Amino acid sequence: xxxxxxxxxxxFKMLIGGKWVAxxxxxxxxxxxxxxxxxxxxxxxxxxxxxxxxxxxAVAAKKTIGTMPAVDxxxxxxxxxxxxxxxxxxxxxxxCLDAGKPYSVAKGEIEATAERFLYAAExxxxxxxESLLGDTVPWHKExxxxxxxxxxxxxxAICPFNYPLFIASAKxxxxxxxxxxxxxxxxxxxxxxxxxxxxxxELAGLPSGALNVITGPGAEIGDYLSSHPDIDMISFTGxxxxxxxxxxxxxxxxxxxxxxxxxxxxxxxxxxxELAAKQCASGAFKFSGQRCDAISRILxxxxxxxxxxxxxxxxxxxxxxxxxxDEKTKIGPLINERxxxxxxxxxxxxxxxxxxxxxxxxxxxxxxxxxxxxxxxSGVTPKMKIAWEETFGPVAAIMSVSGYEEMIELSxxxxxxxxxxxxxxxxxxxxxxxxxxxDGTVNINAAPAHGLGNFPFGGDKDSGMDREGIxxxxxxxxxxxxxxxxxxxx
Numbered sequence: 001x002x003x004x005x006x007x008x009x010x011x012f013k014m015l016i017g018g019k020w021v022a023x024x025x026x027x028x029x030x031x032x033x034x035x036x037x038x039x040x041x042x043x044x045x046x047x048x049x050x051x052x053x054x055x056x057x058a059v060a061a062k063k064t065i066g067t068m069p070a071v072d073x074x075x076x077x078x079x080x081x082x083x084x085x086x087x088x089x090x091x092x093x094x095x096c097l098d099a100g101k102p103y104s105v106a107k108g109e110i111e112a113t114a115e116r117f118l119y120a121a122e123x124x125x126x127x128x129x130e131s132l133l134g135d136t137v138p139w140h141k142e143x144x145x146x147x148x149x150x151x152x153x154x155x156x157a158i159c160p161f162n163y164p165l166f167i168a169s170a171k172x173x174x175x176x177x178x179x180x181x182x183x184x185x186x187x188x189x190x191x192x193x194x195x196x197x198x199x200x201x202e203l204a205g206l207p208s209g210a211l212n213v214i215t216g217p218g219a220e221i222g223d224y225l226s227s228h229p230d231i232d233m234i235s236f237t238g239x240x241x242x243x244x245x246x247x248x249x250x251x252x253x254x255x256x257x258x259x260x261x262x263x264x265x266x267x268x269x270x271x272x273x274e275l276a277a278k279q280c281a282s283g284a285f286k287f288s289g290q291r292c293d294a295i296s297r298i299l300x301x302x303x304x305x306x307x308x309x310x311x312x313x314x315x316x317x318x319x320x321x322x323x324x325x326d327e328k329t330k331i332g333p334l335i336n337e338r339x340x341x342x343x344x345x346x347x348x349x350x351x352x353x354x355x356x357x358x359x360x361x362x363x364x365x366x367x368x369x370x371x372x373x374x375x376x377x378s379g380v381t382p383k384m385k386i387a388w389e390e391t392f393g394p395v396a397a398i399m400s401v402s403g404y405e406e407m408i409e410l411s412x413x414x415x416x417x418x419x420x421x422x423x424x425x426x427x428x429x430x431x432x433x434x435x436x437x438x439d440g441t442v443n444i445n446a447a448p449a450h451g452l453g454n455f456p457f458g459g460d461k462d463s464g465m466d467r468e469g470i471x472x473x474x475x476x477x478x479x480x481x482x483x484x485x486x487x488x489x490x
Contacts, residue, residue: 010041012191014050014215015198017057018208024049029215031192034100034333034370035324043191046216048224051183054212055230058154058181061209066151066179068207074121077177079204081117084110084197091165091196096324098190099164100333100370103325105287113169113197115452119470120173127178127474134484144485149478151179152254153232156225158218158246159194160237161187161335162290167258168194170453171235172201172211174473183212183231185222189335191215218242226250233477237292239390240416240462256476258457259464260390261292261418263448266407266433267300267308271423275445277311283421283447284396285319285374288331290339292463293419293448296391297380298398299407305400309358309378312396316359319374319394321367331394333370340370343393346386347375350397355379355386360394388414404429412438417460419448440467 011028013020023044031041044050065073084091088110095106129148134140157171168184175182186194198213214221226234226246236246237258247255265283267276283295300308324332334340340363347361360375375395380387386397401407411420420439424430434442440459441448450457453469466476 012041012043012195012215014044014046015195015202015211015213016050016054017060017212021050023047023216029188031098031190033097034189034335034368035097036368040097041192043195043215046214046221048220050214050216051221051224051228054183054214055154055225055228057209057212058183059230061181061207062151062153064207065176065181065210068179070124070127073177073179074124076201076205077117077121077124077173080173080201080206081114081121083200083203084114084117087196087200088114091193093325094193094196095164095190096332098192099161099335100324101287102329102332103327104330106324109163109166112452113165116166116169116470117173119452120177120474123174123470123474124177126471127478142487142489144487146483146485148481148483149178149475150481152477152479153180154230155180155182155233155235155477156231156253157182157184158222158226158234158236158238159184159186161189162287162292164190164193165197167237168197170468170473171237172197174468174470175235175477176206176210178474178477180233180477181210181212183214183225185214185216185218185225188215188217222246223249226253235468243464256466256468257464258292258468259418259459259462260416261294261459261463262297262388262390262414262416263293263295263419263421263439264407264411264414265295265298265421265423265447266404266411267298267304268404268407268422268424268426268429269301269303270425271304272425272445273304273308273311276423277308277315279421279423279445279447280396281312281315281319285316285331285394288334288372289394290335290392292390293450294391295421295447296395296397297387298396299401299410300398301404301407302400302402305398309376309398312398313358313376316374316376316396321364321371321373323367331371331374333368334372334393335370337370339392340372343372343391343395346389346391346393347377347395350377350380350384350386353384354381355384355397382410390416408433408436412436415462418463419443419459421447439463
């Protein structure tokens with residue numbers, strides 16, 4: 001990751017066509033740490049001209065990576081996974097400083113990223129086709145079909161700030177495993193980890209142009225790339241608003257959209273309340289709630305609401321704030337002023353409409369300007385914005401409801417449909433809720449946690465389209481190619 005200068009004067013270049021290059025505009029963008037507001041580096045302010053160069057490089061590399069034997073692609077991916085472990089401390093520090101992520105959470109992200117590449121290496125060798133006989137229909141009785149999986153082409157990976165390395169790897173690793181070339185665009189808030197990953201893939205032996213990383217304003221570069229005719233697939237993780245704009249802007253590209261969420265936790269009267277409290281607190285407060293799958297509304301049966309609330313308050317006290325580089329810290333800053341202002345607005349609206357702030361509900365400026373105290377709200381009702389809008393902050397919003405059917409109804413009224421959690425000891429209710437909740441994933445007695453992607457992950461409704469995961473992403477990033485034989489009769 002070639003740089004110029006030291007400390008806050010460090011300038012990072014973009015990777016295009018196997019070369020680390022400056023922006024054609026010669027302009028730079030500051031990278032500001034949310035911990036203290038200091039500029040920790042500068043990156044290139046890429047332009048449409050740079051984006052076009054990235055597309056041409058990716059198109060030129062399609063044949064190289066696409067015709068590379070699977071065993072060779074697997075070796076590159078395996079090398080990358082091992083190198084991520086080798087550079088783990090540097091990567092952890094980068095994410096802590098760049099995104100304000102607590103050390104323990106950043107460490108988990110690095111480990112999951114490394115394992116994602118190692119699993120993708122194995123998956124590269126499992127891409128198979130099938131043979132079909134034509135005698136199942138009367139018109140093709142003599143024919144034999146051979147169906148193989150081919151790379152889809154050029155994959156555009158647009159990545160969010162909250163998991164700058166892991167979500168990027170969830171797109172890049174399977175794309176490369178399937179034989180595609182990639183153009184990756186990191187979030188402008190914390191682009192350094194993805195640039196670091198690009199250097200690791202170079203060291204791992206990836207051919208020039210197979211991965212291109214361009215930094216710059218999403219409104220300009222993202223719009224240009226998402227409508228480019230030479231892009232074959234767009235894999236985007238981010239807000240629903242931006243995802244819809246990408247879908248509208250795209251033409252014939254295949255789309256994978258991982259968008260917003262408002263994950264409910266349904267706590268039934270018979271639930272293990274201590275387990276539910278621990279899982280709900282983790283779901284609400286981990287990485288300050290800056291996750292699309294965060295539990296941001298807790299629908300609890302009114303008969304156990306008081307007890308569950310007391311237990312969640314107890315759990316909230318364990319989420320200590322502080323320097324993200326301190327291994328004991330569990331709560332760091334939010335990513336920027338816009339993010340924390342939104343949390344403040346939602347909490348203020350809830351208070352105005354009758355919710356009670358049982359803890360938190362404010363900034364903690366002794367650590368920095370962007371720290372928000374883990375917050376527990378009780379008395380939340382459907383009239384409040386926080387019952388419906390994505391929070392992306394450390395707030396547990398507790399809604400007391402009259403039984404199971406009301407929980408299902410309130411959950412399904414949401415425009416989002418990413419994740420849901422159900423806490424119950426009744427297996428029949430667990431199965432029933434799993435079938436009726438309109439979410440991509442329903443977790444029984446656990447908060448959402450998607451880890452390496454061994455289970456498919458994705459949302460319904462305004463939470464997106466399609467699914468990703470180790471095997472599922474590789475399938476999604478290939479296309480069926482059919483060859484039909486009409487044997488000559490002897």
